[in-house]
Amino acid sequence: MTLVIINPNSSQTVTDGIDAAVDPLRRFGTPIRCLTLPDGPLGIESQRQADLTIAPMLTLAAAQSDATGYVIACFGDPGLHALRDQTNLPVVGIQEAAVMTALTLGQRFGVIAIMPASIPRHLRAFGAMGVLNRLAADRALDLGVADLSDPDKSLSAMVAIGKRLRDDDGANVLIMGCAGMAQYRDMLEAETGLPVVEPCQAAGAMALGHIALNQSHRKGPK
Amino acid sequence: MTLVIINPNSSQTVTDGIDAAVDPLRRFGTPIRCLTLPDGPLGIESQRQADLTIAPMLTLAAAQSDATGYVIACFGDPGLHALRDQTNLPVVGIQEAAVMTALTLGQRFGVIAIMPASIPRHLRAFGAMGVLNRLAADRALDLGVADLSDPDKSLSAMVAIGKRLRDDDGANVLIMGCAGMAQYRDMLEAETGLPVVEPCQAAGAMALGHIALNQSHRKGPK
Amino acid sequence: MTLVIINPNSSQTVTDGIDAAVDPLRRFGTPIRCLTLPDGPLGIESQRQADLTIAPMLTLAAAQSDATGYVIACFGDPGLHALRDQTNLPVVGIQEAAVMTALTLGQRFGVIAIMPASIPRHLRAFGAMGVLNRLAADRALDLGVADLSDPDKSLSAMVAIGKRLRDDDGANVLIMGCAGMAQYRDMLEAETGLPVVEPCQAAGAMALGHIALNQSHRKGPK
Amino acid sequence: MTLVIINPNSSQTVTDGIDAAVDPLRRFGTPIRCLTLPDGPLGIESQRQADLTIAPMLTLAAAQSDATGYVIACFGDPGLHALRDQTNLPVVGIQEAAVMTALTLGQRFGVIAIMPASIPRHLRAFGAMGVLNRLAADRALDLGVADLSDPDKSLSAMVAIGKRLRDDDGANVLIMGCAGMAQYRDMLEAETGLPVVEPCQAAGAMALGHIALNQSHRKGPK
Amino acid sequence: MTLVIINPNSSQTVTDGIDAAVDPLRRFGTPIRCLTLPDGPLGIESQRQADLTIAPMLTLAAAQSDATGYVIACFGDPGLHALRDQTNLPVVGIQEAAVMTALTLGQRFGVIAIMPASIPRHLRAFGAMGVLNRLAADRALDLGVADLSDPDKSLSAMVAIGKRLRDDDGANVLIMGCAGMAQYRDMLEAETGLPVVEPCQAAGAMALGHIALNQSHRKGPK
Amino acid sequence: MTLVIINPNSSQTVTDGIDAAVDPLRRFGTPIRCLTLPDGPLGIESQRQADLTIAPMLTLAAAQSDATGYVIACFGDPGLHALRDQTNLPVVGIQEAAVMTALTLGQRFGVIAIMPASIPRHLRAFGAMGVLNRLAADRALDLGVADLSDPDKSLSAMVAIGKRLRDDDGANVLIMGCAGMAQYRDMLEAETGLPVVEPCQAAGAMALGHIALNQSHRKGPK
Structure with missing residues (x-):
């Protein structure tokens, strides 16, 4: 029994950061394994890049025979519903989980995006989720994904936004x-x-809850 | 360190049911204590009854010195924001948590209400949550709270709805x-x-996640 | 036959201001009595304070044997639906009435809040009312309730907002x-x-209209 | 000082019914005069008919030199904003006023339309008002305007809907x-x-409130 | 067979501009005729002016015996639904067509209004269209219609907005x-x-598509 | 210069039907070429199937060197935004175009879905489009894609829905x-x-309009 978290980009550094982020959830008792998608791009910046991760992600997910649940760890939730079509196990997207968690913590949520180009993608997702009335704003750092590795630049940009x-x-x-x-x-x-x-944390917690409660998107036989 | 779940009605039977419902979450390692509100009504049917539970509920909550988080276990979430004003600890309402959980499991959620009179109350809450675009419908069993103790009547009414x-x-x-x-x-x-x-389960899982991740509605000093 | 307006805080000065505000409505012929809630706080700043006024407000309302309708005169409408559960007489909240009135006077309404902490409370109410598409913004003066007694500070802050x-x-x-x-x-x-x-005026006018037209939230026997 | 209510169709019977409907409001002390628009159609069934009443209605309104406020008494509010462009006096539409009043009396409002063809018109108006989240449904009697003169048919059709x-x-x-x-x-x-x-009553009450409180859509000089 | 585009103001300069704007659509093969409404105002600034164009516009439209479709070329779409009541031919409003076109080109649309007073009118229309969740903002140039004839002032104001x-x-x-x-x-x-x-272009393209596909708002006999 | 319409399933019969549907648009003068995606499934029933067509569809689209615009001809618009990331040429999805067209033809649109499982997918898309206030309902035929080849069964099921x-x-x-x-x-x-x-017609017309007007989702250099 393992919660499998898939980072659909190919950066092991990002995967390591995810692993550290969800570490406090390991005391719940379910093993958590964080995987990098070798066929993914180094960073996901466009909808095109996001969509192209779906096929290899579905294959990688299917190969995890001990999985008892999945998290797709890219803000944008690429392949979320495709993986739900493929398995009856709980599948949580970090964007969806982050929003649902934020809605219990404040009346209006603000989103810190990496790049301006991501914002229309986010807004489509928030529209599909039906939560736009709760959105304060979605604003971009306008740093490249690469610049995120400079802690000082990143943090000060995040604080300003x-x-x-x-x-x-x-x-x-x-x-x-x-x-x-x-x-x-x-x-x-x-x-x-x-x-x-932090969306990976929110998704990890939600997935572990779903697993413990036998809560899935589909209850009949696959 | 204990998650305190408060049933704001005075029925120990209901509290026992809640306790059983959240039992699968005890393996997460945090003790869970379910309390009955002695000053509450036997069942909460009106907004007036709900509102009148807030004062004693706040007192009961304040008296739980080992609390590391709270769940208010009445669909309607009476006093949810009042308790958030009173404490920095995570506070989860079962209605809010149930909705946020359901939004990750299906595109449109249906609500099974006990009585027709509850529906306007629910709709006000769903409007405040900003999720009405995701609501399929909210329909009532039209059984009294008492009739819920007859398992056959209750189940068949729920299945029909x-x-x-x-x-x-x-x-x-x-x-x-x-x-x-x-x-x-x-x-x-x-x-x-x-x-x-099941809303108590959803809220319990969410509260335990918040506790593990140090996630609260307020981060500054009280 | 009297319209009873209850100020759920304990400030007689505020009650006197409400009384003056609704004075132009006395020419409609129905007596208007403005009451202070002795058990209320000096000013209502949090949801917790608001919720705790409900029980004594319901008692005070029930004691007005000549009442032919009620206005709850706190922006936030504490106990509005609870009092509607308690009586068949018209019950108007000043927040609800102010919004419904404003929607007939301009396409987008702006709200001048006393304090930033009130805004999430307002937004929950506007969401429950289903009118967020008409909201321009809700912005706070960031003056304490006390500072409102300094006319110069108050007015210039209001004009700026x-x-x-x-x-x-x-x-x-x-x-x-x-x-x-x-x-x-x-x-x-x-x-x-x-x-x-001005919300007390809006609510007073609406309540007098309801009374004249025998318009209430409930038409059957209590 | 007179509240002028204009029925934009040419049926004196309808105007007489409006006059009777608002009679309970006469005790507020402001005279109310109900006018028939001679150039209007016998009944307003289409948007085209509604729009064509605007020009003569504006002329009729401008000729009422003692007016201290106006009500446009056609569900559909033809010319509401045009008349507001023409005068600084309070102008209330019966559709808008009916909705704002209903929103204080129940969480979801149902509309009884005369004919199916009116419903898209209503829905456009409710969308412009931003209140669709509060609409239960809008359903038509499917009686001609003429049939409304048969009390038995009308009432039983209304009760059924x-x-x-x-x-x-x-x-x-x-x-x-x-x-x-x-x-x-x-x-x-x-x-x-x-x-x-009843929308004429709701509009009449709201207009008298606006007049008493000097509440208008425009406060600067025309 | 002709697409008739009606400019409901009386400015031939504006009509000439519309004619030039839709010229690239003439290669679709359907003749396009742009008409000025002699009874219209020089420019349409208020709802009152807009509404008063409807009657003569309907007459002008009815007189175009070779029409195979119509465009009403005023942002505000005066008489759009009235003309749809009058004819079974396709009728397209430039505001509606511009919005529907913009929704396929970007997630959030911004509107450049001529004058601030137009914005409430636009917002009512966007509300009726149900597209407010896609609106970024509607901001005015605050130039008179006359100033639009000064190309430098106009362009720089538009670019800034x-x-x-x-x-x-x-x-x-x-x-x-x-x-x-x-x-x-x-x-x-x-x-x-x-x-x-550009709304006239968007409406022209949409109208020609409707004509080619025999797509109209009404399919039964008039 | 050619409008390329890609059917992302592998059924030539479906492609032939699309070709016939858009034939009336050929008189606009731009050649239209309808392509079948050989790597697509025979029919697209799940989000998983839809997502897996994106990669080969993008490749097929890139190979059309004479393309002057694209239509993705699957209700669900798989890869719509990915293709927009890949090219500056106009890209129209049939679902999006159908909705935008329908919004100019009636106040509330109804959708006839092939299978119940498609409906949540549609609703997510309508939510992302921000048009749920205009949706009457989305109801399924509950015929398999195969059964659509039986004209009698299909038509009678469609008429009933x-x-x-x-x-x-x-x-x-x-x-x-x-x-x-x-x-x-x-x-x-x-x-x-x-x-x-019919969504392919709506999308074809819209794409040809975009091409004629040089209207694209991106105006700067790729």
């Missing part, structure tokens, strides 16, 4: 709009005074 | 709109083929 | 988000050129 | 979707047990 | 909120890097 | 929720009296 989301847009809770920002959560909470949802 | 929500209203996931229905979850899933969210 | 709501957020009508601002309505209208809805 | 709106669609309050149904309000309330909003 | 809609409000596509801006489309696209929808 | 959408759900316009239903459009319009949007 977080404060703008709080003060101008009225956000009461922040969502990190990327799988690779977990290390900054505490500092961002300290600097803004707002709760911050 | 569940099938109507599925077939006429297009629900892909069902929410039990009451804290006292947990024993019927498996049978309702079997009869309808839909995932069923 | 009113102009921001008009110019940046596109508000065509303003709502005073508090029961204690009535004396500034004319000046705020003059300074901004926008219609301004 | 009202019960369907209540039982199938979940309406908690009903709106009569026409200016000529006022005589049936009491019976419809008795038969359905729901509050019923 | 277009960049604000893009950068502050998150628009991915722009709509020119007036029938007389077509000549600036290319420059505005070049300056902002965003797709720009 | 179309009438239900019209009479019970209030649809004023119908959308065929599949690329392979075009041959039935006329009969369905005749039987229901409602306008019917």
